[in-house]
Amino acid sequence: MAVINAIMGTLTAYVLVRYEFPGKSLLNAIVDLPLAIPTLVTGVMLVVLYGPQSFIGGWLKDQTDWRIIFAPPGIILALLFVNFPFVVRAVQPVLQSLDLESEEAAATLGAGSATIFWRVTLPALWLPIASGALLSFARAIGEFGAIVIVAGNIPLRSQTAAVYVFGEVESANRQGASAMSIVMLSLAFAMVLLVDWLRKRGRKDAEE
Amino acid sequence: MTTIAQPTTEVNALTPRPESIRSVSVWRRRLLIGVVVAYAALLILAPLTALVSGAFAKGIGASFTALRDPAVFSAFRLTLFIALITVVIHALLGTTLAWVLVRYRFRGKWLLNGVIDLPFAVSPVVVGYMLLLLFGRTGVLAPVLEALNMKVAFAVPGMVLATLFVTLPFMAREVMPVLESFGVEQEHAAAILGASGWQTFWMVTFPALRWGFIYGVILTFARALGEFGAVLVVGGGIQGRTETLTLFIYRALDERQYVGAYSAALVLGLLSLVLVVGTELLRKREK
Numbered sequence: 001m002a003v004i005n006a007i008m009g010t011l012t013a014y015v016l017v018r019y020e021f022p023g024k025s026l027l028n029a030i031v032d033l034p035l036a037i038p039t040l041v042t043g044v045m046l047v048v049l050y051g052p053q054s055f056i057g058g059w060l061k062d063q064t065d066w067r068i069i070f071a072p073p074g075i076i077l078a079l080l081f082v083n084f085p086f087v088v089r090a091v092q093p094v095l096q097s098l099d100l101e102s103e104e105a106a107a108t109l110g111a112g113s114a115t116i117f118w119r120v121t122l123p124a125l126w127l128p129i130a131s132g133a134l135l136s137f138a139r140a141i142g143e144f145g146a147i148v149i150v151a152g153n154i155p156l157r158s159q160t161a162a163v164y165v166f167g168e169v170e171s172a173n174r175q176g177a178s179a180m181s182i183v184m185l186s187l188a189f190a191m192v193l194l195v196d197w198l199r200k201r202g203r204k205d206a207e208e
Numbered sequence: 209m210t211t212i213a214q215p216t217t218e219v220n221a222l223t224p225r226p227e228s229i230r231s232v233s234v235w236r237r238r239l240l241i242g243v244v245v246a247y248a249a250l251l252i253l254a255p256l257t258a259l260v261s262g263a264f265a266k267g268i269g270a271s272f273t274a275l276r277d278p279a280v281f282s283a284f285r286l287t288l289f290i291a292l293i294t295v296v297i298h299a300l301l302g303t304t305l306a307w308v309l310v311r312y313r314f315r316g317k318w319l320l321n322g323v324i325d326l327p328f329a330v331s332p333v334v335v336g337y338m339l340l341l342l343f344g345r346t347g348v349l350a351p352v353l354e355a356l357n358m359k360v361a362f363a364v365p366g367m368v369l370a371t372l373f374v375t376l377p378f379m380a381r382e383v384m385p386v387l388e389s390f391g392v393e394q395e396h397a398a399a400i401l402g403a404s405g406w407q408t409f410w411m412v413t414f415p416a417l418r419w420g421f422i423y424g425v426i427l428t429f430a431r432a433l434g435e436f437g438a439v440l441v442v443g444g445g446i447q448g449r450t451e452t453l454t455l456f457i458y459r460a461l462d463e464r465q466y467v468g469a470y471s472a473a474l475v476l477g478l479l480s481l482v483l484v485v486g487t488e489l490l491r492k493r494e495k
Contacts, residue, residue, distance in 0.1 A: 008247055011240065011243065011244055012244045012247070012248070014240070015240050015241050015244045019240070019241055021241050023245070027244070027245060027248055029485065029488075030248050030252050030253065031248070032484070032485075032488070033252055033256070033481070034252065035484065036430060036480045036481050036483070036485065037434070037477050037480055037481060038433065038434020038435075038436065038454060038476055038477065038480060039434070039436065040434065040436040040454045040458065040473070041259070041434065041457075041473045041476055041477040041480075042255070044461070044469065044470065044473040045255035045256060045258060045259040045473070045477075046255050047461075048255070048259050048261075048262035048470060049254060049255045049258035049259075053466075054258070077251070081251055081252060081255065084248075084251065084252065113233065113236070135328070135329070138328075138329035139328065139329060141331070142329060142330055142331030142332070142333075142334065143331070144331055144332055144333045144436065144437035145332070145436040145437055145454070148437075149458070149461065161331070162331040162332075162333045162334070162437065163333075165331070165333045165334060165337060166333045166437070166440075166441065169333070169336075169340065169441055177337055178337075178341075181334045181337050181338070184330065184331055184334050185330055188326060188329035188330040188331070189322070189329075189330075192322050192325045192326055192328065192329045193322045195325070196318075196321065196325065
């Protein structure tokens with residue numbers, strides 16, 4: 001999920017910053033939608049669209065063994081939805097402040113646009129991409145509302161860490177809930193500090 | 209980019225002609241825009257449309273009847289109540305927190321800075337569970353609560369605490385950058401001119417912070433409306449007593465009352481959407 005999000009998020013930021021096209025401000029607004037919509041509602045939306053009663057879900061069930069809801073693809077879709085803004089909003093301002101000069105210099109020296117992207121533009125963006133992807137990864141680990149709706153609660157098949165903790169709390173199993181909670185809490189804390197550090201480094205790079 | 213390059217004849221033999229570069233870049237441009245727009249439409253817009261059609265699948269009348277259910281009404285009231293308390297507390301506390309973090313230097317500041325962001329990353333279920341460990345029937349603070357005859361877990365106070373925890377970062381993160389860019393010169397000038405601390409804050413600092421403050425309040429409110437995991441674990445979702453709108457949706461889905469669940473989800477989603485998008489528009493106009 002974090003990998004897809006990093007790639008598509010960077011691409012979205014690139015398109016939003018570098019190109020002009022009709023509907024651009026609409027796309028810009030859509031990026032922020034997942035921040036406004038409660039994650040539980042996101043889960044409900046995905047069930048309506050892909051669930052067994054829906055057109056797509058029903059068709060998939062008839063034609064193939066594939067399932068989206070109550071299975072990992074649904075979880076991935078939910079996480080992609082919920083975390084869409086994070087990489088985009090991390091990369092966008094940095095890309096905006098990036099001078100076109102070095103890219104133009106590379107073009108003058110005869111570099112093709114693929115070379116320019118990989119060797120000039122991307123290296124300048126890796127810090128925000130990393131911090132955005134890491135933040136979305138951290139949130140993905142803890143996400144509950146969207147997943148519990150989309151995934152159901154099937155042990156060993158569609159149970160994520162947060163759903164597991166919920167199950168243990170419900171069945172009054174303190175040990176299991178506490179152990180997993182401590183792991184998740186330390187992971188979250190470590191990642192938050194790392195994201196903070198990456199951002200600070202990015203700011204320092206920008207000042208130099 | 210191609211117009212800048214003035215290739216010598218030597219280089220010209222190696223690089224493609226400018227026209228072909230241009231046509232390639234036009235197609236790449238179209239391809240990239242197409243990919244991104246398709247991705248956003250499939251990922252975000254398709255589910256949104258599906259929810260709207262799902263809520264009205266049995267007609268608008270059925271949706272309204274489902275929403276007139278007293279359970280929905282009491283859930284909505286509780287949601288608003290919790291969100292309002294959260295906003296009031298965080299408007300004061302979050303602004304103070306931002307102030308302290310921007311204006312003062314002290315030991316452990318980096319840690320406090322990290323702790324503020326923690327609710328962004330930690331699972332709401334874990335938040336709820338931690339509160340249960342503190343305030344639950346066998347919790348650490350259980351004797352104190354019993355002596356005071358107070359109920360926190362499986363009651364509204366616990367749910368307010370959970371919501372406060374989850375919404376902690378929004379206020380501070382909106383106000384901090386404004387406070388940073390504002391600087392202290394104007395405050396110093398006001399102080400030199402004889403303004404008291406309060407006067408300086410209300411007449412100089414706060415007007416500058418206004419938009420960060422309003423945006424923080426709206427985000428906090430929207431997030432509080434939509435909180436689910438933490439409130440579910442600590443509140444238990446007892447119908448009519450600790451059931452917020454999100455918990456109602458969860459129960460309705462479980463009981464296969466699809467129209468009610470979808471309609472309530474639509475109302476909740478639209479409400480948050482209008483709040484956040486509306487503020488964004490207001491802020492843009494102000495600029």
